[in-house]
Amino acid sequence: MAKQKTDQKADLLQGTLDMLILKAVSLGPLHGYGIIQRIRQISGEMLEVEQGSLYPALYRIEQRGWVSSQWEKGETGRRVKLYTLTKVGRAQLEVEEASWDRLALAIAKVRQAT
Amino acid sequence: MAKQKTDQKADLLQGTLDMLILKAVSLGPLHGYGIIQRIRQISGEMLEVEQGSLYPALYRIEQRGWVSSQWEKGETGRRVKLYTLTKVGRAQLEVEEASWDRLALAIAKVRQAT
DNA sequence: TTCCATACCTTGACATCCTAGGCAACCTCC
DNA sequence: GGAGGTTGCCTAGGATGTCAAGGTATGGAA
Numbered sequence: 001m002a003k004q005k006t007d008q009k010a011d012l013l014q015g016t017l018d019m020l021i022l023k024a025v026s027l028g029p030l031h032g033y034g035i036i037q038r039i040r041q042i043s044g045e046m047l048e049v050e051q052g053s054l055y056p057a058l059y060r061i062e063q064r065g066w067v068s069s070q071w072e073k074g075e076t077g078r079r080v081k082l083y084t085l086t087k088v089g090r091a092q093l094e095v096e097e098a099s100w101d102r103l104a105l106a107i108a109k110v111r112q113a114t
Numbered sequence: 115m116a117k118q119k120t121d122q123k124a125d126l127l128q129g130t131l132d133m134l135i136l137k138a139v140s141l142g143p144l145h146g147y148g149i150i151q152r153i154r155q156i157s158g159e160m161l162e163v164e165q166g167s168l169y170p171a172l173y174r175i176e177q178r179g180w181v182s183s184q185w186e187k188g189e190t191g192r193r194v195k196l197y198t199l200t201k202v203g204r205a206q207l208e209v210e211e212a213s214w215d216r217l218a219l220a221i222a223k224v225r226q227a228t
Numbered sequence: 229t230t231c232c233a234t235a236c237c238t239t240g241a242c243a244t245c246c247t248a249g250g251c252a253a254c255c256t257c258c
Numbered sequence: 259g260g261a262g263g264t265t266g267c268c269t270a271g272g273a274t275g276t277c278a279a280g281g282t283a284t285g286g287a288a
Contacts, residue, residue, distance in 0.1 A: 013217060014128035014244050014275075023224055033266050044228035046220035053245055055268060060244090078253065080266070097225065103127060104218060106160035110137055111211065113156035128244075128275050147235050165240060167276050174275090192284065194235070 012047065017057050018066075019096040020047065022089055025067055031080035032058055058083065066092050126161065131171050132180075133210040134161065136203055139181055145194035146172055172197065180206050 012020070024030060024038045035058075036049050061067050066089030074080040087091070126134070138144060138152045149172075150163050175181050180203030188194040199207070 012245080013127075013130065015125075016127065016217075016221065017245080020221075020224060023227070027227060027283095031266075032268095037225070042224050044223050046216065046223070050246060051266090051268085052247065052249090056244085060270095072205045074266090076254075076265080078266070100221065102160065103130075107130065107134075107173045107214065109158050109160070110134060110153070110156050113137070113141060126276080131275080145235075146237095163284075165231090165235090165237085166239095166276060166278065166280095170275080173237095190234080192235070 012049070012053075016100070017049065017053060019100060020049070021054070021057060021061060022066060022085065022093040022096065023107060025083050025085045026090065026093055029082050029084045031074070031082050033080075033082065035083070061089075064092075065089070121163075126163070129205065130214070131163065132175060133207065133214060134163070135168070135171060135175060136199065136207040136210065138168075139197050139199045140204065140207055143198040144198045145196050148196075149197070178206075179203070181216060187223060 015044065018044075020039050021035060024035045024042070027042075030038060032051075032054060036051070036054055039047050039049050058067070058069075062083070063071055064088060067083045068086055069081050069083050071079055072082045122170075134153050134157075135149060138149045138156070141152065144152060145163075146168060150165070150168055172181070172183075173219050176183055176197070179200060181197045183195050183197050185193055186196045186214050208210055
């Protein structure tokens with residue numbers, strides 16, 4: 001299906017996946033497969049989340065109460081598991097974004113060092 | 115001793131440690147304990163690498179040929195294990211920096227999504 | 229002499245991610 | 259009507275990397 005991905009295996013860093021998922025779901029309820037597509041889309045085709053990474057992560061995230069899920073009939077008539085961001089999840093997203101900002105800033109400083 | 119660390123568990127993301135170490139050593143040969151200090155310093159006290167993370171990482175990095183080591187007499191008269199960046203290591207540093215840039219760019223895009 | 233900082237290292241637990249599968253429903257095209 | 263592709267869910271197993279916690283030793287300061 002033409003994955004290609006600019007030949008560079010950009011692989012996510014451990015810990016960033018949760019933030020990406022929360023962000024994707026924050027744009028509106030979504031099912032698992034759709035999350036992968038949305039992340040790919042909003043990252044400009046740069047990030048490709050594997051199913052084997054996503055589903056365990058979703059389970060984990062739901063356990064922590066950051067998202068809630070319910071089975072629904074999708075637009076195509078098929079049953080899909082819709083995930084919705086909870087209030088706690090929205091707060092967590094902000095925490096993770098702040099944490100990322102701090103790290104990115106720190107790394108930037110290190111990069112400048114001579 | 116005053117560690118403090120702004121109470122925020124800034125914890126590194128898996129995968130960034132190698133880059134930090136390579137960068138630290140790229141500024142001049144250094145021993146393990148000194149690497150921790152240099153990273154703390156050039157990150158503006160934002161990054162605190164644990165010894166339990168550093169030494170395994172150093173071993174790993176040396177096995178891959180990115181640094182070489184030799185025992186020397188430190189300034190204080192004590193024996194220290196000095197690590198030096200190799201040519202391969204310098205190339206690897208560039209690879210990791212480029213990889214970080216890609217990821218940071220992708221994350222930034224995701225952050226902007228509405 | 230007691231304590232702290234420096235300096236090395238290991239062990240074991242833990243979380244997260246990826247590879248590689250499996251299952252099923254739906255669609256299109258031949 | 260059958261084949262194959264896409265959507266959609268999931269799991270098992272292994273690899274990796276990090277951390278918490280400990281151990282050892284030297285040297286200087288109090």
